[in-house]
Amino acid sequence: MDVTLRQLRAFAALARTGSFTRAAETLHITQSALSGLIKELETQLGVRLVDRSTRRMRLSDIGREFHAVTTQVLRDLDNAVDNINNLKRLRRGVVRIAAPQLMSSTLIPEVIAGFHASHPDIDIRLLDCAVENAISQVLRGEVDIGIGPQREGLTELAADPLFDLPFMAVFPATHPLADKKRIRWADLMQYPLIALQGQFTERLALDLNNQASVHGLHPTHEVAFMSTALSMASAGLGITACLPYALSLVKLYGLQARLIHTPEVRRKFFVYSRLHASLPPAAEAFVNYLHQHVRQTDWK
Structure with missing residues (x-):
C-alpha cells in the first residue's frame, strides 16, 4: 500500500472544510487535482472515504474513522518537523560537555556565557572532572564532546585541534x-615544585628528559587539581606550572605567570x-563558538 503524504493532506483538508473547492484553495491546487488525490487514496485503501452527490459531500463511516487517525498522524509529523527545525535553528537543544576541572573553572564558563547570550534556549550541561575522565566520558557516550590533551590510541574518537x-x-x-629575564626548567628545579598527580608529571618528566636532558623531575608536592597547586603556591609552599588558559585563575590567587x-x-x-557520529546542531554550534573564542583570546 503506497499512501502518500499529499493524499493524506488532501483528505484532511477536505474533511476539515467540507468542500472540494475550499479544500483545493487551502492547498493551493486545482479542484480536479484534489479530486484525483482523494480517488487515488480510496483506491489505495480499497474503501470509499467520501460520499459524493451533486449537492453535498460528506465522509463515509470509514472516512470519519480514518480522518481521526489521519489528523493524529499529520499532527505528529508536523510536530516532528517543527522540532527538527527548532534544533536546526538553535531554538532548543542540549549540549553535554566534559572538561578538565581547571578548564571548567577558567575557559569554559566564559565560553558558555558568550554562547548563551546568542542562544539562550540551548541547555549547556558541563561535567567538570579529571583530565582523563573528560575523554572517557565521550567514549562511554555520556557527553557529546570532551575537551582534553593529546592522547594516543583513541581510534574510536574524532579529535578536533x-x-x-x-x-x-x-x-x-x-x-x-620574578627577577629573572628568562626562566628555564632548570631554574624551577631549584625550588619546591607542586605538580599534578599521574600523567601530568609523567609526561612532563619524559618531555624534559627528551628535549633538555633534564633528568629526575621530583615534585615536592603532588596534588589532584591545579586549583590546589595554585593555592599552595599562593601560600608560599612552592611553585607550579600550568598552561596560559588558566591565567584568570592564576591572577585570582595573586600569582605571576611567566613562559618557561x-x-x-x-x-x-x-x-x-x-567517530562517524554527527554532532547535534546545538553541539556543533557550541564547538564552532569555542573555536572562535579561543582564536580571540590574548593568551593563545
Missing part, C-alpha cells in the same frame, strides 16, 4: 624567579567526539 600552548611557571610576586624556556614544553588540546 583546539589549541597548542606552552607551559608557564607560576609563583608569588616576591619569589626569586629551554625547552619550551607545549601541550595540545582537542575537542573529542565520537
